[in-house]
Amino acid sequence: MTNKLQVEAIRKGTVIDHIPAGQGVKILDRLHLLDSDVSITVGFNLPSKAQGRKDIIKVTDLKFTEQEANQLALFAQGATINVIDEYSVVDKFNMTVPETLRGAFPCPNSNCITHNEPVSSYFYLREQNDDIRLKCHYCEKSFSKDIVSEL
Numbered sequence: 598m599t600n601k602l603q604v605e606a607i608r609k610g611t612v613i614d615h616i617p618a619g620q621g622v623k624i625l626d627r628l629h630l631l632d633s634d635v636s637i638t639v640g641f642n643l644p645s646k647a648q649g650r651k652d653i654i655k656v657t658d659l660k661f662t663e664q665e666a667n668q669l670a671l672f673a674q675g676a677t678i679n680v681i682d683e684y685s686v687v688d689k690f691n692m693t694v695p696e697t698l699r700g701a702f703p704c705p706n707s708n709c710i711t712h713n714e715p716v717s718s719y720f721y722l723r724e725q726n727d728d729i730r731l732k733c734h735y736c737e738k739s740f741s742k743d744i745v746s747e748l
């Protein structure tokens with residue numbers, strides 16, 4: 598037990614564990630966690646038996662929406678989300694890349710109809726080597742997750 602607590606325990610909130618090392622900063626940025634007034638405890642480059650190194654983020658008094666959790670899966674393949682209440686894990690799920698993603702990012706193709714019509718972006722996701730490719734439902738162009746995540 599003492600080995601496992603590399604970062605201070607929280608009473609209530611969400612712990613994102615097993616984040617691939619180096620991705621923790623992106624997640625903080627992407628979810629705008631630093632702009633909110635929630636308390637955040639982070640551990641970067643922690644030793645991990647399974648991964649070598651990992652990042653971990655603990656957010657007090659926050660539960661992610663489904664859309665946030667889906668975005669997270671792009672940056673943190675293999676990460677786990679632990680929902681904490683009274684210092685115990687009450688719910689736990691693995692982040693998996695969703696098959697489709699609606700409205701999370703604008704289409705990087707500036708000629709795409711989604712920029713001119715009142716429709717949400719809609720992507721089909723496919724894992725490819727270390728990358729995730731997102732194919733736009735409307736313009737049918739395919740993008741790396743790295744391009745989409747810069748937007």
Ligand SMILES: [Zn+2]
Pocket residue numbers: 704705706709710711733734735736737738
């Ligand atoms: Zn498009």
